[in-house]
Amino acid sequence: MMVRSQILELLHTSGIDRLVHDLPDAMFVFDLAGSLIYANAQLTARLGVTPENYSLPFGSLVAAEQRDEVRAHFAAVARGETAHYTNAATLPDGRSVRVQVTLMPLLHNDEVVAIVGMARDIEELEASREIRSALESRLESILNSVSDGFLFFSPDWRFTYINPRGEAIVQRSASELIGRSLWEEFPEAEDSGFGLAYRRAVAENHTVTLRDRYEPLGSWLEASAYPTPDGLAVYLRDVTAEEDSRLQLIASESRLRSLGALLDVAHDAIIVRDPHHVIQYWNAAAARIYGWSAEEAIGTSARDLLYARHDEFDEATRRVFADGHWRGELAQQTKWGDTIIADSSWTLTLDGQGEPETLFTVNTNITDRKREEAILLRAQRLDSLGTFAGGLAHDLNNVLTPILTSAQLLAEQEADPLRQRLLSSIESSALRGAEMIRQVLSFARAGWKASECRSTSGSFWLSSGSCVPLPCRRTSRCRSRSVIGRRTPSAIAPNFSRC
Amino acid sequence: MADRGRNPTVVIADDDALIRSVLRATLEGEGFRVVEVGDGSAVTSAVASCAPDLLILDVRMPGSSLAQTFAEVRAGATDLPILLLSGQPEVPLEASSPQTRYLSKPVPLTQLRSTVTDLISRTTRP
Numbered sequence: 001m002m003v004r005s006q007i008l009e010l011l012h013t014s015g016i017d018r019l020v021h022d023l024p025d026a027m028f029v030f031d032l033a034g035s036l037i038y039a040n041a042q043l044t045a046r047l048g049v050t051p052e053n054y055s056l057p058f059g060s061l062v063a064a065e066q067r068d069e070v071r072a073h074f075a076a077v078a079r080g081e082t083a084h085y086t087n088a089a090t091l092p093d094g095r096s097v098r099v100q101v102t103l104m105p106l107l108h109n110d111e112v113v114a115i116v117g118m119a120r121d122i123e124e125l126e127a128s129r130e131i132r133s134a135l136e137s138r139l140e141s142i143l144n145s146v147s148d149g150f151l152f153f154s155p156d157w158r159f160t161y162i163n164p165r166g167e168a169i170v171q172r173s174a175s176e177l178i179g180r181s182l183w184e185e186f187p188e189a190e191d192s193g194f195g196l197a198y199r200r201a202v203a204e205n206h207t208v209t210l211r212d213r214y215e216p217l218g219s220w221l222e223a224s225a226y227p228t229p230d231g232l233a234v235y236l237r238d239v240t241a242e243e244d245s246r247l248q249l250i251a252s253e254s255r256l257r258s259l260g261a262l263l264d265v266a267h268d269a270i271i272v273r274d275p276h277h278v279i280q281y282w283n284a285a286a287a288r289i290y291g292w293s294a295e296e297a298i299g300t301s302a303r304d305l306l307y308a309r310h311d312e313f314d315e316a317t318r319r320v321f322a323d324g325h326w327r328g329e330l331a332q333q334t335k336w337g338d339t340i341i342a343d344s345s346w347t348l349t350l351d352g353q354g355e356p357e358t359l360f361t362v363n364t365n366i367t368d369r370k371r372e373e374a375i376l377l378r379a380q381r382l383d384s385l386g387t388f389a390g391g392l393a394h395d396l397n398n399v400l401t402p403i404l405t406s407a408q409l410l411a412e413q414e415a416d417p418l419r420q421r422l423l424s425s426i427e428s429s430a431l432r433g434a435e436m437i438r439q440v441l442s443f444a445r446a447g448w449k450a451s452e453c454r455s456t457s458g459s460f461w462l463s464s465g466s467c468v469p470l471p472c473r474r475t476s477r478c479r480s481r482s483v484i485g486r487r488t489p490s491a492i493a494p495n496f497s498r499c
Numbered sequence: 500m501a502d503r504g505r506n507p508t509v510v511i512a513d514d515d516a517l518i519r520s521v522l523r524a525t526l527e528g529e530g531f532r533v534v535e536v537g538d539g540s541a542v543t544s545a546v547a548s549c550a551p552d553l554l555i556l557d558v559r560m561p562g563s564s565l566a567q568t569f570a571e572v573r574a575g576a577t578d579l580p581i582l583l584l585s586g587q588p589e590v591p592l593e594a595s596s597p598q599t600r601y602l603s604k605p606v607p608l609t610q611l612r613s614t615v616t617d618l619i620s621r622t623t624r625p
Contacts (some may be wrong), residue, residue: 394559394586397604398515401586405521408608409528434605438588 002113004037010108011038016116026099026119028061029106032078037114046121048092061119063088063096077103077115086122097123149236152228153198157182160231169238171217188216194223201225202232211239220244269342269363275356277302277317289365291335302361306332308339320346321356329366340367382444389444393437400437404430505532507552507619510545512536512568513584514560518604522555525611531619539563543571546579552619558585558593569593580618 020027026043036054073083083103106114149166159177201208211222220243264284272281282297320326342363351357407426540562594601
């Protein structure tokens with residue numbers, strides 16, 4: 001049996017002591033009698049053990065209840081075997097740590113001269129393993145529960161992981177995909193935008209995000225590809241519903257734009273109000289008719305903006321809320337201070353709870369038409385009056401003709417002064433009557449003498465042949481002329497039925 | 500055409516008998532022969548049958564319109580003087596024809612006589 005000094009000499013000449021001195025694991029050498037001959041720096045630092053302070057049996061290196069087992073391992077190694085075991089060691093601060101120990105025989109001339117051992121603190125290692133296992137479990141739980149798909153690919157594009165949501169999105173199970181090639185399982189993907197994005201993410205080593213329709217699945221997908229040292233991680237979302245909504249919204253907006261353009265070419269004012277009469281929509285015709293632009297009108301109260309008198313408006317409001325619709329004529333005011341007459345049609349719409357939601361209004365400016373109707377009515381009255389006066393004049397003149405002629409004839413033959421005066425009175429009365437008839441005719445036909453405007457609307461022609469002009473427009477130039485009166489044979493065609 | 504050996508003849512066409520009556524009295528007092536017609540449809544035949552020197556024609560008569568009567572008379576007697584009488588002050592188109600005058604009822608006697616004399620003189624002038 002070699003003594004301690006011989007063994008240390010052997011360790012030193014073989015270089016073992018220098019080799020193991022700074023290893024992170026604890027290294028030690030025992031002689032066959034069980035005395036500690038060598039301890040490297042890690043053993044001294046971790047367990048506070050040195051050959052000088054080590055005491056048999058095993059000191060603090062072996063817990064008391066494990067010493068028999070450890071003795072057996074030492075005995076086996078003394079016979080030339082190698083031993084592996086785990087035991088608890090006590091640190092200088094009193095804490096117990098688990099160490100994994102390997103014992104090997106140190107041979108010299110084919111004889112076991114000492115026992116070399118290595119002890120590794122596995123306390124932290126096992127704790128790390130447990131933490132890692134817990135983290136892995138937690139990560140998997142998270143990935144399995146999230147609403148988006150996660151897929152991991154190896155550098156050779158094989159599936160290494162896919163969560164349940166990913167399975168649903170790609171419509172394949174993990175058992176079918178794990179270990180299989182992406183391009184073989186989804187051949188259409190290789191030349192798709194997604195395939196290009198994945199390869200680009202890997203080639204350029206940065207994240208690539210893509211939203212596109214993937215026809216083989218009939219879905220809109222949004223993929224974010226993250227290159228990792230282990231391959232490629234893909235975060236996948238099915239955005240089909242979102243895209244459908246967006247496309248529907250675009251289509252709706254397009255339809256609304258078309259509808260808005262249609263409403264803007266309408267000649268009638270189209271106004272949308274909320275139940276409190278606050279204007280929400282105001283088409284181009286409304287701006288033309290009332291003078292206020294859409295920007296000026298929207299947000300204001302239609303009641304205050306358009307109506308100087310509120311009684312008619314309030315009655316219309318009461319009716320439309322009672323019946324759902326109302327139509328009638330309303331006097332409205334414009335930005336320029338004019339009053340116009342509108343043929344107004346109101347419709348009330350209700351929300352899902354049956355509560356008033358929107359008031360649709362279509363207003364037709366009938367101011368000119370109402371004015372023309374009034375003028376036409378007046379002209380028709382005058383025409384009737386003229387017809388009546390003309391007929392009356394004819395008959396009365398026929399009555400006066402024999403009176404006047406007879407009185408003048410008799411007067412020529414009458415010598416008696418009294419009779420002369422009486423006949424003169426008859427003549428004068430007849431002439432005065434004829435003059436009165438002429439004045440009545442002139443008065444009745446005064447309405448036929450009117451001003452005529454140059455307008456695109458032209459004039460009304462009555463049955464009597466008289467002309468009734470249309471009302472003046474703001475921008476037209478007017479001129480006056482007598483359209484009827486005493487007719488001249490060359491200018492006016494006769495109406496024999498009335499002569 | 501008028502017979503220059505007799506008194507001038509005047510056809511009075513008016514649907515009002517009183518008017519015809521006073522016109523007859525006036526014209527006969529002036530030496531004219533008078534023929535009365537009370538219906539528009541009889542005017543043309545009266546003119547054709549008696550070849551008057553003057554036609555006094557009410558512009559509104561039953562039986563025929565002025566335009567129709569006027570055209571028919573003119574077709575047979577192109578130069579016949581015609582005096583149109585109307586109860587209304589409006590001048591009919593036919594008044595612009597040659598040999599045609601127009602007076603509005605009631606006609607003062609002096610104006611009637613001078614107009615008739617003037618028209619008759621045109622037909623009797625050599």
